[in-house]
Amino acid sequence: GAVVSQHPSWVICKSGTSVKIECRSLDFQATTMFWYRQFPKQSLMLMATSNEGSKATYEQGVEKDKFLINHASLTLSTLTVTSAHPEDSSFYICSASIHNSPLHFGNGTRLTVT
Amino acid sequence: LAKTTQPISMDSYEGQEVNITCSHNNIATNDYITWYQQFPSQGPRFIIQGYKTKVTNEVASLFIPADRKSSTLSLPRVSLSDTAVYYCLVRYNFGNEKLTFGTGTRLTIIP
Numbered sequence: 372g373a374v375v376s377q378h379p380s381w382v383i384c385k386s387g388t389s390v391k392i393e394c395r396s397l398d399f400q401a402t403t404m405f406w407y408r409q410f411p412k413q414s415l416m417l418m419a420t421s422n423e424g425s426k427a428t429y430e431q432g433v434e435k436d437k438f439l440i441n442h443a444s445l446t447l448s449t450l451t452v453t454s455a456h457p458e459d460s461s462f463y464i465c466s467a468s469i470h471n472s473p474l475h476f477g478n479g480t481r482l483t484v485t
Numbered sequence: 486l487a488k489t490t491q492p493i494s495m496d497s498y499e500g501q502e503v504n505i506t507c508s509h510n511n512i513a514t515n516d517y518i519t520w521y522q523q524f525p526s527q528g529p530r531f532i533i534q535g536y537k538t539k540v541t542n543e544v545a546s547l548f549i550p551a552d553r554k555s556s557t558l559s560l561p562r563v564s565l566s567d568t569a570v571y572y573c574l575v576r577y578n579f580g581n582e583k584l585t586f587g588t589g590t591r592l593t594i595i596p
Contacts, residue, residue: 375528377528405583405584407586414572414586414587414588414589415529415572415586416586417583417584417585417586420583462526464528464529466528466529466584473519473531473534474519474531474576474584475531476521476528476529476530477528478527478528479526479527479528481526
C-alpha cells in the first residue's frame with residue numbers, strides 16, 4: 372500500500388530557531404499533501420493544504436509566515452516552523468492524497484521547543 | 486464538509502466484539518465514510534472505507550444503513566492492542582478535499 376514517510380520523528384530545538392519537517396510519498400505521486408498538528412489528548416487539527424507547484428492554503432488562525440510550507444515536487448512537502456517558541460511544541464503529522472483513495476498519513480514528528 | 490459525531494470514549498473487555506457508531510447527518514452523495522485508528526505518538530492508520538451497506542476486511546467491518554446518515558465500525562474479538570483512538574471521517578473521494586477530524590472515540594480494552 373501507499374506509504375508516507377515523515378522525518379524527523381522527533382526533534383528538540385531551542386526557542387527562536389527554525390525547524391524543518393519533511394513529508395515524502397514513497398511509492399506514489401501526491402499532488403496534494405495536508406499538514407496537521409495535534410496537542411496531547413486532542414484530535415488532529417488541520418493547519419494547511421500543500422499543493423505541488425503552488426502556494427499552500429492555510430486554515431484560519433494558522434500563520435503562514437510562521438509555518439512555511441514548500442511542495443516543490445510530487446513526492447516531497449516540507450513544513451518549516453520558523454522562530455519556534457515553546458507553545459509550538461506539538462505533534463505534527465502530514466498526509467498525502469491519491470485520487471480516488473483514502474488519505475495516507477506519516478508517523479508524525481514530535482517537536483519540543485525548549 | 487460533513488460533520489461527524491461519535492462517542493468520546495468506550496471500554497470493552499478482551500475477546501468481545503466492539504461497535505463504534507458515528508453519525509454524519511449531512512453526508513453528501515459523493516462522500517465516502519472512512520475510519521482511522523491512532524495509537525499514541527503515531528499517525529492515523531487507515532482501517533476501512535465504505536459508501537453503503539457493508540464492507541468487510543481482515544480487521545473490521547463497516548455497516549452503513551440505507552440513508553447513510555450514520556455508520557458503525559465493528560471490531561471482532563478485540564485484544565489489548567486495539568486500545569486506541571478511532572476516528573470516523575467523511576470525504577469526497579474523487580478529489581483532494583481536505584479531511585477534518587472530529588473528536589474520535591478513545592477505546593480502552595480491559596484485560
